[in-house]
Amino acid sequence: MTLRSPDLRPQDEVMMYLSTLGTVISPRQVHGVDIVIDRDDIASRTFGDGVILTSEGFIGTIQVADCYPVLLSGSSPAPWRLLLHSGFKGTVDNIVLAGWRRLLKTTDVDVELSRAWIGPGIGSCCYRRKSNDPWTDKAMRLLERNFWRRDGDSVWFDMASAIRSQIEGLGIDPNNIAVHGECTLCNSSRYLSYRSGDKESRMVFFSSIDATFDAYL
Ligand SMILES: [Zn+2]
Numbered sequence: 554m555t556l557r558s559p560d561l562r563p564q565d566e567v568m569m570y571l572s573t574l575g576t577v578i579s580p581r582q583v584h585g586v587d588i589v590i591d592r593d594d595i596a597s598r599t600f601g602d603g604v605i606l607t608s609e610g611f612i613g614t615i616q617v618a619d620c621y622p623v624l625l626s627g628s629s630p631a632p633w634r635l636l637l638h639s640g641f642k643g644t645v646d647n648i649v650l651a652g653w654r655r656l657l658k659t660t661d662v663d664v665e666l667s668r669a670w671i672g673p674g675i676g677s678c679c680y681r682r683k684s685n686d687p688w689t690d691k692a693m694r695l696l697e698r699n700f701w702r703r704d705g706d707s708v709w710f711d712m713a714s715a716i717r718s719q720i721e722g723l724g725i726d727p728n729n730i731a732v733h734g735e736c737t738l739c740n741s742s743r744y745l746s747y748r749s750g751d752k753e754s755r756m757v758f759f760s761s762i763d764a765t766f767d768a769y770l
Contacts, residue, residue: 563745564616567757575612575761578604582616584642586651588635590659602643603652606634607660609763618745619737621674621716622758623649625656625725629663632762639674639716641682645692649719669720669730672758673744676736677711684708 561569571577580589580601588603591611604613613636615622620640627633635652637643656662681704682689689708693701700715701708713732720730741749745756 562754564755564757567759568614571612571614571757571759575610575763577612577614578606579614579616580604582638584638584640586643586646586648588652588655590655592659602638602648603655604634604636605652605656605659606636606760606762607631609761612759612761614757614759616755616757617672617674618747618751618755619675619680620747621712622672622756623716623720624670624672624758624760625649625653625667625720625723626669626760627662627667629666630661633660633662634760634762636758636760639712641680641692641710641712642688644712644715644719645688645695647695647719649716649723653723664724665726667723667725667729669725671713671716671720671730671732673733673735673737673740674712675738675746675748676713677709678736679738679748680710680712681707682710 578589581598582602583600585602587601588605589599589601590605591608606613615636615638620638623637623639625635635656637648637652639648684706696715701710721727737744737746738748745751745754
């Protein structure tokens with residue numbers, strides 16, 4: 554579902570809609586690895602790039618435009634959701650692992666019955682960074698060699714594959730990992746894409762425990 558209004562940014566309109574359905578947890582994303590938990594005091598919008606849900610009545614949200622939305626979920630021994638904003642920095646810093654560790658401190662998790670979904674984001678076809686950049690250097694040090702390739706002054710990154718590898722590293726069955734696979738920049742007529750010019754507008758990924766709704770707007 555896409556909501557568009559001449560007066561509101563898409564994400565603001567989506568938030569207004571979601572707030573009619575439950576208590577929305579919408580962290581201020583800073584390309585870090587901190588996680589917000591529904592049990593915490595969430596009266597104010599705290600900083601974070603992930604949301605853990607273990608209680609009904611909450612809707613976790615992550616905003617993206619080229620960065621990858623990631624959902625880990627399970628219902629054993631009790632329902633839980635882990636929503637992550639895994640952009641370039643989040644992937645280099647392995648927010649998947651940071652979120653998972655926080656999750657394990659928060660609730661019991663049956664790894665064998667856990668599932669993962671990697672949403673649409675900027676693909677290896679389009680994601681190029683300058684080689685003379687500290688974060689590019691860091692990424693080449695921390696990400697496995699098969700997730701990037703150098704081409705002159707540029708380095709190309711395959712973020713979705715790197716994220717998938719990180720999720721597999723948690724012990725989640727590869728058969729339980731779904732990858733959306735579409736590039737947001739190649740398909741910017743359908744997705745919001747920062748690199749195609751959507752500097753302020755974001756897509757909203759949301760999930761909830763009580764929900765029969767897990768969706769991507
Ligand atoms: Zn592309």
